Amino acid sequence: MGFSMRAVRVETTVRRDQIARAALALIASRGTHALSVAAVARRVGLVPSAIYRHFRSKDEVLDAAIAHVGDLLLGNVAAARAATGVPIERLHVLLGRHLSMIREHGAIPRLIFSDDVYGGHAARKASMLRALRAYLDQVAEIAREGQEQGSVRADLEPDTVALLFMGLVQPAAVLWHLSDGRFDVSTHAERGWRLLSETLAPRDAGPASAAAPTAAEIPRLIRIPEDRT
Amino acid sequence: MGFSMRAVRVETTVRRDQIARAALALIASRGTHALSVAAVARRVGLVPSAIYRHFRSKDEVLDAAIAHVGDLLLGNVAAARAATGVPIERLHVLLGRHLSMIREHGAIPRLIFSDDVYGGHAARKASMLRALRAYLDQVAEIAREGQEQGSVRADLEPDTVALLFMGLVQPAAVLWHLSDGRFDVSTHAERGWRLLSETLAPRDAGPASAAAPTAAEIPRLIRIPEDRT
DNA sequence: CGGACTTGTGAATCGGCATTCTCTTTGCTC
C-alpha cells in the first residue's frame, strides 16, 4: 500500500494542474485547514519538497486552486448555454449543475469564506472576487437575453437576478454541509426555483407557463432529519 | 501603551464571556485562522496561559463563540418582533438587522464555513446547525403568522420562505466581504426584498399593496454610504 | 492575621508545518 516508490517523472505543466486539483479536493473534503504542503504532496504521490519544483510557495498553490474554481464555474455556464437556447431553461440547467458541483466538491463555498482568501494578500481576495463576478455576470447576461426576448420581466436588474440566483444555492449549500448531506438540497432548490421563475416571468404572461414546473411534480418536503442531540 | 501590568482579577463567569466575545471579534476581523489562544488573550488583556483558567482548551473557546453567535441571531429575531406586529414588516426589519450584523462582525458566515466547524468534532457542527435551524425556524414562524392573517401566500412552505430569506443575505455578505465593503449591500437588499415581498404577497391582493410597502415609506433601516463596485 | 481557593504570570515543552539544501534519478539531445 503506502510504499515509498519514487514517483514517475512528470512535466511541470501537468504537475501544476494535478497539484491544483489535489489542493481543491483537499479543501473540499477537509477544509483549508487541511491544506498542508505535505497533504497535497501525498495526494499527488510526491514528497513535500517536490511541490516546490512546481510552485514557489503554498500560497501559489492556493491561487492555482482558486483559479481552477473559476474555470469550473464558467464551465458550468458554458454547459448550460449549450444545453438549451431558452434563457429561463438555461438558468434552470445552471442551477442544477451548480448544485451538483457543490455536492461533489463542496470546496467552493468553503474556499470563498476561507481565512486564506480573506486574510491572504489583497490580490488573492481580488482574484476570487473576479472569478465570482465573472460568474455572476454570465448569469446576469442570460437574464438580459431573457428580457430581450420578453420571457423575463423587463423591470428587473439583471444583476439582481444573478444575486437572487446565487441566493438560491448558497443557503442550501450551507445546510447541506452542516447536516452532513442530510438536507435535501434538490427539493429546496426546486421549490426556490419555482418561486424565482415565477417572479422572473412577466406579470401578464400568466403564472409561470413553461418556466415553472407544476406543484404536483415537485417532490417532498425539505427534510432535515431531526437529530436530537 | 503595551505595558505588562498585571490584569485585574475577574471572576470566571465574566471572563468566559469576555473571552467568547473576543474570539468572535477576532474571527470577524481576521478569520478563524487568526483565532489563536495568544490573540484572544491579548485582546482580553491576559496572558495566553491565563485562558486555561477559564476554558479547558481552544476548542471550548470556539464553542463558546459559536453559542454567542446563536444568541445574537435570536436576539435579532426578538428585536424584529418587538419592532412591529406585522409579519412582513418583521421580516423586513429582521433583514436590516441581519445585514448590519454582518457588517459589524462578519463573523457569522465565516464561522459557518470555517474548517473548525466542519472539521471539528461532529458535536460542534451539530450545534452550529442547531443554531442556524433555530434562526430559520423563527423566520418560518413569522412567515406562518403572515399566512394565517392572509398577508402571505398560503401555498408557500414557511421553510422555503425562510431559506429564501437567508438567500437574500448571503450572497450580499459574500460580495461585501470580498469587495472590502465596496459592494452596495443595502441597494441589493432593497431590490431583493422588493422582489421577495412581491412574491410573498397573495396574487389576488394586487401587486404589492399593503404587503410590500414602497421603498419610500420604509424607514431606512439599511443604510450604507458606500460607493458602487 | 492565616490558610484555602481562585486567578494571573512566565518559562518551558512539544508538535506540526513551510521552506531550504544537497544529493539522486530521469529523460532529452547531440
Next chain:
DNA sequence: GAGCAAAGAGAATGCCGATTCACAAGTCCG
C-alpha cells in the same frame, strides 16, 4: 553514451502556536 537540465527524495532548519507547570498575587472567611 556524455552532458545537462528538469524533477524527485530526504534530512535539517526554524517558526509558530497549544498546552503544562510551578510560582505569585488577590480575595474570602474565620
